[in-house]
Amino acid sequence: xxxxxxxxxxxxxxxxxxxxxxxxxxxxxxxxxxxxxxxxxxxxxxxxxxxxxxxxxxxxxxxxxxxxxxxxxxxxxxxxxxxxxxxxxxxxxxxxxxxxxxxxxxxxxxxxxxxxxxxxxxxxxxxxxxxxxxxxxxxxxxxxxxxxxxxxxxxxxxxxxxxxxxxxxxxxxxxxxxxxxxxxxxxxxxxxxxxxxxxxxxxxxxxxxxxxxxxxxxxxxxxxxxxxxxxxxxxxxxxxxxxxxxxxxxxxxxxxxxxxxxxxxxxxxxxxxxxxxxxxxxxxxxxxxxxxx
Amino acid sequence: xxxxxxxxxxxxxxxxxxxxxxxxxxxxxxxxxxxxxxxxxxxxxxxxxxxxxxxxxxxxxxxxxxxxxxxxxxxxxxxxxxxxxxxxxxxxxxxxxxxxxxxxxxxxxxxxxxxxxxxxxxxxxxxxxxxxxxxxxxxxxxxxxxxxxxxxxxxxxxxxxxxxxxxxxxxxxxxxxxxxxxxxxxxxxxxxxxxxxxxxxxxxxxxxxxxxxxxxxxxxxxxxxxxxxxxxxxxxxxxxxxxxxxxxxxxxxxxxxxxxxxxxxxxxxxxxxxxxxxxxxxxxxxxxxxxxxxxxxxxxxxxxxxxxxxxxxxxxxxxxxxxxxxxxxxxxxxxxxxxxxxxxxxxxxxxxxxxxxxxxxxxxxxxxxxxxxxxxxxxxxxxxxxxxxxxxxxxxxxxxxxxxxxxxxxxxxxxxxxxxxxxxxxxxxxxxxxxxxxxxxxxxxxxxxxxxxxxxxxxxxxxxxxxxxxxxxxxxxxxxxxxxxxxxxxxxxxxxxxxxxxxxxxxxxxxxxxxxxxxxxxxxxxxxxxxxxxxxxxxxxxxxxxxxxxxxxxxxxxxxxxxxxxxxxxxxxxxxxxxxxxxxxxxxxxxxxxxx
Numbered sequence: 001x002x003x004x005x006x007x008x009x010x011x012x013x014x015x016x017x018x019x020x021x022x023x024x025x026x027x028x029x030x031x032x033x034x035x036x037x038x039x040x041x042x043x044x045x046x047x048x049x050x051x052x053x054x055x056x057x058x059x060x061x062x063x064x065x066x067x068x069x070x071x072x073x074x075x076x077x078x079x080x081x082x083x084x085x086x087x088x089x090x091x092x093x094x095x096x097x098x099x100x101x102x103x104x105x106x107x108x109x110x111x112x113x114x115x116x117x118x119x120x121x122x123x124x125x126x127x128x129x130x131x132x133x134x135x136x137x138x139x140x141x142x143x144x145x146x147x148x149x150x151x152x153x154x155x156x157x158x159x160x161x162x163x164x165x166x167x168x169x170x171x172x173x174x175x176x177x178x179x180x181x182x183x184x185x186x187x188x189x190x191x192x193x194x195x196x197x198x199x200x201x202x203x204x205x206x207x208x209x210x211x212x213x214x215x216x217x218x219x220x221x222x223x224x225x226x227x228x229x230x231x232x233x234x235x236x237x238x239x240x241x242x243x244x245x246x247x248x249x250x251x252x253x254x255x256x257x258x259x260x261x262x263x264x265x266x267x268x269x270x271x272x273x274x275x276x277x278x279x280x281x282x283x284x285x286x287x288x289x290x291x292x293x
Numbered sequence: 294x295x296x297x298x299x300x301x302x303x304x305x306x307x308x309x310x311x312x313x314x315x316x317x318x319x320x321x322x323x324x325x326x327x328x329x330x331x332x333x334x335x336x337x338x339x340x341x342x343x344x345x346x347x348x349x350x351x352x353x354x355x356x357x358x359x360x361x362x363x364x365x366x367x368x369x370x371x372x373x374x375x376x377x378x379x380x381x382x383x384x385x386x387x388x389x390x391x392x393x394x395x396x397x398x399x400x401x402x403x404x405x406x407x408x409x410x411x412x413x414x415x416x417x418x419x420x421x422x423x424x425x426x427x428x429x430x431x432x433x434x435x436x437x438x439x440x441x442x443x444x445x446x447x448x449x450x451x452x453x454x455x456x457x458x459x460x461x462x463x464x465x466x467x468x469x470x471x472x473x474x475x476x477x478x479x480x481x482x483x484x485x486x487x488x489x490x491x492x493x494x495x496x497x498x499x500x501x502x503x504x505x506x507x508x509x510x511x512x513x514x515x516x517x518x519x520x521x522x523x524x525x526x527x528x529x530x531x532x533x534x535x536x537x538x539x540x541x542x543x544x545x546x547x548x549x550x551x552x553x554x555x556x557x558x559x560x561x562x563x564x565x566x567x568x569x570x571x572x573x574x575x576x577x578x579x580x581x582x583x584x585x586x587x588x589x590x591x592x593x594x595x596x597x598x599x600x601x602x603x604x605x606x607x608x609x610x611x612x613x614x615x616x617x618x619x620x621x622x623x624x625x626x627x628x629x630x631x632x633x634x635x636x637x638x639x640x641x642x643x644x645x646x647x648x649x650x651x652x653x654x655x656x657x658x659x660x661x662x663x664x665x666x667x668x669x670x671x672x673x674x675x676x677x678x679x680x681x682x683x684x685x686x687x688x689x690x691x692x693x694x695x696x697x698x699x700x701x702x703x704x705x706x707x708x709x710x711x712x713x714x715x716x717x718x719x720x721x722x723x724x725x726x727x728x729x730x731x732x733x734x735x736x737x738x739x740x741x742x743x744x745x746x747x748x749x750x751x752x753x754x755x756x757x758x759x760x761x762x763x764x765x766x767x768x769x770x771x772x773x774x775x776x777x778x779x780x781x782x783x784x785x786x787x788x789x790x791x792x793x794x795x796x797x798x799x800x801x802x803x804x805x806x807x808x809x810x811x812x813x814x815x816x817x818x819x820x821x822x823x824x825x826x827x828x829x830x831x832x833x834x835x836x837x838x839x840x841x842x843x844x845x846x847x848x849x850x851x852x853x854x855x856x857x858x859x860x861x862x863x864x865x866x867x868x869x870x871x872x873x874x875x876x877x878x879x880x881x882x883x884x885x886x887x888x889x
Contacts, residue, residue: 181729181730181732182724182725182726182729182730183729183730183731183732183740185690185722185724185730186722186724186730186743186787186790186791187743188690189688189690189717189720189721189722190717190721190743190744190790190794191710191713191714191717191718191744191746192743192744192746193710200732200735200739200743201732201734201735204732204734204735205732205733205734
């Protein structure tokens with residue numbers, strides 16, 4: 001699984017050549033960063049300004065093509081697509097942020113705990129983790145939505161729970177690497193407890209792994225949110241959402257294909273951006289990749 | 294075959310290697326004649342490995358080499374005047390031509406035998422691949438492989454051909470590498486630190502074997518190393534490099550007995566752990582060149598250092614293990630009022646498992662000894678002898694299977710962490726790897742102050758500044774990060790961290806093994822001073838008997854999880870009782886007789 005090898009404990013840079021390579025962005029990081037920034041700018045702009053009110057319907061002007069007042073045309077209810085795409089960028093970003101927050105809050109402590117007590121309790125924690133990891137996050141989201149009703153919060157919690165086992169596994173392996181280093185031994189020999197080790201040695205040294213995990217988690221969350229909204233289990237109306245725009249457009253796909261093109265492109269750009277960023281950062285943080293390049 | 298000084302084999306002409314605008318090797322030139330064995334010596338960063346890689350054409354992508362490296366053909370007729378036309382410039386040769394030469398006329402043995410062999414291929418297959426590549430018509434590959442294996446003294450060559458590299462020891466793997474390199478009778482064998490990763494006794498055997506093989510194949514040898522002792526075992530001529538330049542070259546006897554360049558002199562002094570006659574401090578690069586500049590005196594190497602004074606208080610006898618197995622091991626170095634007292638210590642790794650084989654490893658098998666207050670106690674042994682396990686037990690980072698350890702009269706076995714706080718403050722560790730023992734994400738102040746639990750900010754600052762001065766680091770170091778320091782400086786930081794709580798006992802685990810010889814002398818001097826200043830009891834673990842002899846009063850020799858001999862360092866080294874100790878002492882590569 002690709003997530004598993006996403007990064008490793010970052011070693012200190014050894015050569016000047018390598019250090020300069022780390023400072024300068026790789027093409028992947030630059031491309032990914034640009035796409036992610038685009039989505040971020042869209043979300044921020046939509047907070048203060050959209051071309052039209054994204055929720056205002058206009059029964060006369062339905063399924064219109066692009067025009068000076070409706071840049072990207074209107075949907076089946078006459079809403080301005082450009083405004084909806086802009087406003088719809090907020091929900092995926094929030095879901096991504098929430099998912100990563102939930103996933104990290106659960107996954108990091110579990111991973112570090114499992115690594116520090118590698119025998120006994122830690123082993124059982126990881127087996128439980130494996131079972132959770134085998135459970136599809138989307139299915140969990142559907143179940144939760146069925147029980148608690150569809151909302152952004154249930155989606156975030158479900159997706160975060162889905163992300164946590166992967167995070168825990170990667171954090172555990174990173175922690176084991178840090179713990180085997182002599183500086184960890186030195187800290188233990190200096191009488192420092194496990195909490196100190198975790199905060200001062202483990203976390204700073206696995207931050208590369210965490211950044212990669214966050215960016216991959218974002219991509220997964222955005223895609224999953226779109227899928228949930230498409231199924232009507234994500235953000236409820238009237239808030240704009242790319243996933244629901246896709247669903248709304250599905251019925252008029254034959255007449256007005258542009259109505260699904262724009263939200264579809266938005267989802268693709270966001271997911272691609274975070275994935276590229278994640279891949280690029282993994283290359284930068286993973287010392288093993290240095291050798292092959 | 295004797296050295297044939299009429300036929301050049303390789304001539305390096307004005308070789309420069311650069312990384313971008315950085316020049317790493319500055320226009321060096323040297324020659325190797327047929328059948329000659331040349332040692333290329335230098336410390337890390339001297340450009341010796343880059344020179345070697347340029348010759349075989351394996352420089353890293355970011356590096357570029359200029360100049361000429363002429364590889365001369367074997368002249369068909371002994372007196373061929375146009376020998377020059379029979380030469381390739383290896384630097385301008387294309388990949389096709391190079392691959393025809395590599396492994397055939399030019400071959401190489403690398404430092405790390407674990408990574409240089411393909412872990413997924415049987416040893417025999419790897420050997421036959423090399424033969425097939427350059428001699429496709431070879432009929433009986435299997436016989437050839439077995440013959441090669443037996444030529445490098447691999448026991449049971451027929452069986453060995455069918456095992457994988459991980460099933461062999463480091464020394465055996467390095468022999469396989471040697472067999473691969475010699476498979477096609479190369480004209481020139483390049484060896485880059487081939488024995489650095491091996492234990493001394495194994496090193497000795499591999500070196501002898503290499504010298505033999507090169508001799509019988511009539512090959513030339515370019516032997517790259519930082520260890521002058523090793524060079525003196527195998528080479529005829531040496532080239533000394535520093536900062537990408539050749540500082541001295543000449544016949545080994547001459548360079549080692551009458552070195553011309555001050556750097557060579559100090560390198561020789563540092564390698565043999567030579568001490569200043571007056572101060573008894575180790576000669577370092579700086580002190581040697583200061584002598585040079587100040588007094589203009591010719592360098593007078595001292596004879597054996599006078600006996601240490603620290604041993605006067607307690608004069609232990611040499612004791613050694615006589616029994617071969619079983620029975621109760623004696624208590625070594627028994628003293629009345631020990632700081633550390635270890636009794637019948639055993640540690641077995643591996644518990645019975647539900648699945649798979651139950652294969653317990655006995656790392657320690659009944660170790661008993663005392664360490665007296667203020668003593669410098671050395672532990673020597675080769676890899677796998679149990680010394681690292683012993684250290685982990687002494688520092689209560691691991692629990693023994695049976696036995697007891699008392700520090701200052703209180704047991705440290707089976708105690709929960711919070712009852713060991715006193716131990717954590719009174720006992721500190723210095724590790725081998727100056728890279729891995731410092732957290733790359735912490736600055737020097739945070740690293741050094743780590744053991745100070747309840748100290749205020751000002752207290753930490755004060756103590757860190759004080760220690761930086763004591764370990765000889767510039768005051769501006771406090772805010773820097775480990776990667777900004779050299780290996781020797783990092784080891785100083787590690788020592789500062791160990792001393793910050795003013796411990797009573799300092800445990801040094803191969804603390805100077807990863808350092809260059811000249812830096813090693815400086816760090817040993819520093820350690821010497823600090824042990825006196827802090828009145829420490831020192832437990833010094835090393836595989837290097839010379840270093841232990843210099844540093845310690847009492848030495849315990851370990852083998853197979855037991856202490857087999859223990860006594861005053863000089864006595865043990867000069868007249869070892871136990872056969873293993875004798876073997877160990879004999880295996881130390883020494884500068885040749887007459888050399889300082």
